[in-house]
Amino acid sequence: MKIAVLGSGHGGVAMSADLALSGYDVSLAAVEEHSVNIKLLRSLDGIKIEGFTSSGKTPQFTKPKVITEDVPFVLKDADIIMVIVPSFAQSVYTDLIIKHGKINALVLFPCGGFSALEFRNKLKILNRENDFIACETSSFIYTTKITGPGKVLIKGIKDNVYFAAAPSERTGEALSVINQIYPQFKKVHNVWQTSFSNPSAVLHTIPTLLNMSRIEQMGPYRYSHYDITPCIGKIMEAVDRERVEIAKHLFPNPPSFLETMCKIYNLQAENIYQAVKSVNAYNIQFSPDGMKHRYVTEDIPYSLVPIATIGKELGIDTHNMDAVINIACMANGENYWLTGRNAQKIGFEAKPKIKTENLVLAL
Amino acid sequence: MKIAVLGSGHGGVAMSADLALSGYDVSLAAVEEHSVNIKLLRSLDGIKIEGFTSSGKTPQFTKPKVITEDVPFVLKDADIIMVIVPSFAQSVYTDLIIKHGKINALVLFPCGGFSALEFRNKLKILNRENDFIACETSSFIYTTKITGPGKVLIKGIKDNVYFAAAPSERTGEALSVINQIYPQFKKVHNVWQTSFSNPSAVLHTIPTLLNMSRIEQMGPYRYSHYDITPCIGKIMEAVDRERVEIAKHLFPNPPSFLETMCKIYNLQAENIYQAVKSVNAYNIQFSPDGMKHRYVTEDIPYSLVPIATIGKELGIDTHNMDAVINIACMANGENYWLTGRNAQKIGFEAKPKIKTENLVLAL
Numbered sequence: 013m014k015i016a017v018l019g020s021g022h023g024g025v026a027m028s029a030d031l032a033l034s035g036y037d038v039s040l041a042a043v044e045e046h047s048v049n050i051k052l053l054r055s056l057d058g059i060k061i062e063g064f065t066s067s068g069k070t071p072q073f074t075k076p077k078v079i080t081e082d083v084p085f086v087l088k089d090a091d092i093i094m095v096i097v098p099s100f101a102q103s104v105y106t107d108l109i110i111k112h113g114k115i116n117a118l119v120l121f122p123c124g125g126f127s128a129l130e131f132r133n134k135l136k137i138l139n140r141e142n143d144f145i146a147c148e149t150s151s152f153i154y155t156t157k158i159t160g161p162g163k164v165l166i167k168g169i170k171d172n173v174y175f176a177a178a179p180s181e182r183t184g185e186a187l188s189v190i191n192q193i194y195p196q197f198k199k200v201h202n203v204w205q206t207s208f209s210n211p212s213a214v215l216h217t218i219p220t221l222l223n224m225s226r227i228e229q230m231g232p233y234r235y236s237h238y239d240i241t242p243c244i245g246k247i248m249e250a251v252d253r254e255r256v257e258i259a260k261h262l263f264p265n266p267p268s269f270l271e272t273m274c275k276i277y278n279l280q281a282e283n284i285y286q287a288v289k290s291v292n293a294y295n296i297q298f299s300p301d302g303m304k305h306r307y308v309t310e311d312i313p314y315s316l317v318p319i320a321t322i323g324k325e326l327g328i329d330t331h332n333m334d335a336v337i338n339i340a341c342m343a344n345g346e347n348y349w350l351t352g353r354n355a356q357k358i359g360f361e362a363k364p365k366i367k368t369e370n371l372v373l374a375l
Numbered sequence: 376m377k378i379a380v381l382g383s384g385h386g387g388v389a390m391s392a393d394l395a396l397s398g399y400d401v402s403l404a405a406v407e408e409h410s411v412n413i414k415l416l417r418s419l420d421g422i423k424i425e426g427f428t429s430s431g432k433t434p435q436f437t438k439p440k441v442i443t444e445d446v447p448f449v450l451k452d453a454d455i456i457m458v459i460v461p462s463f464a465q466s467v468y469t470d471l472i473i474k475h476g477k478i479n480a481l482v483l484f485p486c487g488g489f490s491a492l493e494f495r496n497k498l499k500i501l502n503r504e505n506d507f508i509a510c511e512t513s514s515f516i517y518t519t520k521i522t523g524p525g526k527v528l529i530k531g532i533k534d535n536v537y538f539a540a541a542p543s544e545r546t547g548e549a550l551s552v553i554n555q556i557y558p559q560f561k562k563v564h565n566v567w568q569t570s571f572s573n574p575s576a577v578l579h580t581i582p583t584l585l586n587m588s589r590i591e592q593m594g595p596y597r598y599s600h601y602d603i604t605p606c607i608g609k610i611m612e613a614v615d616r617e618r619v620e621i622a623k624h625l626f627p628n629p630p631s632f633l634e635t636m637c638k639i640y641n642l643q644a645e646n647i648y649q650a651v652k653s654v655n656a657y658n659i660q661f662s663p664d665g666m667k668h669r670y671v672t673e674d675i676p677y678s679l680v681p682i683a684t685i686g687k688e689l690g691i692d693t694h695n696m697d698a699v700i701n702i703a704c705m706a707n708g709e710n711y712w713l714t715g716r717n718a719q720k721i722g723f724e725a726k727p728k729i730k731t732e733n734l735v736l737a738l
Contacts, residue, residue, distance in 0.1 A: 222702075225586035228604035241591035243666045243706035250705040303606045331701055338698035339585075342613040343606040 016090035124210035133359035213315035245285025313352025379453035487573035496722035567625035576678035608648025676715025
């Protein structure tokens with residue numbers, strides 16, 4: 013079983029090193045324009061892991077079989093393709109997968125964000141929807157950090173990560189393969205659930221936008237609990253109610269953000285403000301450095317825009333979500349409704365057609 | 376000529392004292408529920424003015440002819456009625472004016488906010504639209520502050536204050552009376568212009584909402600220039616473009632917020648961020664104390680809501696304004712579209728009817 017890990021950021025480096033240490037036949041590849049780290053790792057002839065490993069082996073210097081800028085080369089015989097790049101960089105890789113990937117390879121997107129759906133929509137348009145198994149987890153299994161040249165710290169490996177394939181009928185088949193590597197992956201209903209379960213859509217965007225003045229003046233500054241306040245919590249709740257209404261059409265019993273937080277962190281809290289303030293892991297954080305931070309430029313176009321535009325297709329009122337998205341559009345002078353992963357890009361159209369509003373607002 | 380000043384806040388106290396010192400027959404009145412200051416001033420038997428006076432007389436202890444909670448009593452023979460109360464408190468006074476006011480009295484609202492239009496709409500509904508002359512200035516002529524029991528500081532008296540009556544055909548008639556008292560009032564096209572010229576709709580709301588985290592944690596704190604940042608400036612510009620598009624339908628050549636700032640403060644600035652940062656008067660300020668501050672609870676429902684709902688009646692896209700209003704609605708759990716001074720309350724309906732969206736969104 014050959015594994016290709018695509019992407020040379022901390023996630024791809026950590027995953028490829030950890031899997032190599034576990035004994036898998038793994039290659040690490042990134043396209044030329046993102047290959048600075050690839051060149052470095054090749055010159056160092058490997059990667060030093062610190063912290064944890066999924067095999068339980070002592071963290072050590074290790075070496076993926078291949079470290080290369082030649083993405084097509086590693087794709088041609090990979091059985092599992094891990095796409096470990098930010099959402100906005102995915103399309104260059106998915107184009108290469110479609111062109112060079114081995115038929116029936118399993119293609120995993122690790123952080124929700126409606127990535128598997130967009131990939132599958134690309135395949136559908138080409139009439140090749142059965143050529144690959146598109147899979148998604150709700151969040152990246154590793155918590156990692158680059159600590160120096162060629163060094164990656166694996167701070168943690170999550171226990172329980174939602175997993176689904178698109179179409180969901182293939183989730184079992186995909187899981188029987190991937191569970192050999194990651195037994196932590198748990199089957200859920202579908203890739204709607206993996207994408208809707210990522211808390212970033214609410215947790216990253218709203219506290220960042222409503223702290224715009226201080227973040228632009230001082231960021232990155234040391235803060236805690238996202239510097240959430242009671243009114244910010246109320247806004248998160250109003251937006252989350254819309255998210256849950258939409259999710260109800262896509263998988264059964266979607267939990268609210270508050271319920272999710274209380275479950276993950278084993279909390280008792282009456283509202284989002286209390287819940288976020290109660291998470292010890294949020295005690296020490298650094299704020300974003302400005303409005304071009306991924307909490308805005310990734311989580312708005314790749315989390316909130318797909319959710320809101322799906323809502324509009326379903327005829328669900330999303331005016332609270334729209335407000336948050338439009339604040340981000342104005343701040344950055346970008347029409348995220350168009351540049352983001354909207355319902356059209358993931359091939360979502362309500363049947364029967366009940367939409368009542370224009371999908372795309374002029375900026 | 377008898378003048379009734381309604382309202383016992385710093386504005387009403389300053390105006391009634393200044394006019395009394397000028398020698399006018401002036402009464403100060405406030406309804407029982409806002410009468411703490413009235414009782415105090417009556418017990419002190421007058422008001423001590425500090426700072427400036429409009430007559431040029433030495434600031435001194437002075438006494439309006441009547442200081443009372445009996446609003447109907449002062450209304451029955453007042454030729455000029457000054458409504459010096461916050462927007463949300465106006466309706467109790469306008470109801471009393473309609474019931475007890477002398478026919479043909481001039482009723483002045485001093486801070487825009489579509490107050491004259493709402494008053495006139497009330498009169499229209501009662502078929503009494505010619506019983507009073509509804510007038511409005513764009514901003515309050517005095518800059519004032521209460522400095523102690525019975526003491527008011529007049530920090531400044533503005534030079535050039537926009538004035539209009541509704542209907543605008545009566546502006547000349549009204550001005551011939553009011554200019555005897557305030558020669559600083561200058562005729563403009565109509566009360567649309569006085570209401571649209573108040574900069575609060577943009578200047579107060581957006582920097583406050585987008586500084587929510589810090590204001591809720593620390594407010595009131597000492598800040599400067601509204602703690603505006605470049606992205607906040609861009610949001611103000613996006614909202615202001617919509618405001619100007621709407622204003623173009625209501626009076627000729629509406630200036631942008633940036634043009635207004637540059638003119639008032641004699642600045643050269645390329646954008647709103649630069650302009651606001653250049654105003655020396657904004658060097659030392661105190662931030663709002665929270666999201667219930669009038670920068671949100673008055674300027675959203677009485678400035679932005681009327682503008683946005685008029686825009687919708689005119690078929691103009693207001694999605695940027697809507698975003699700001701909806702953030703305020705979510706933060707305070709109040710549907711300002713309904714509780715605020717919407718187009719319906721000021722009797723505005725586009726002819727021909729070209730509106731395409733629902734006026735009121737459910738919260």
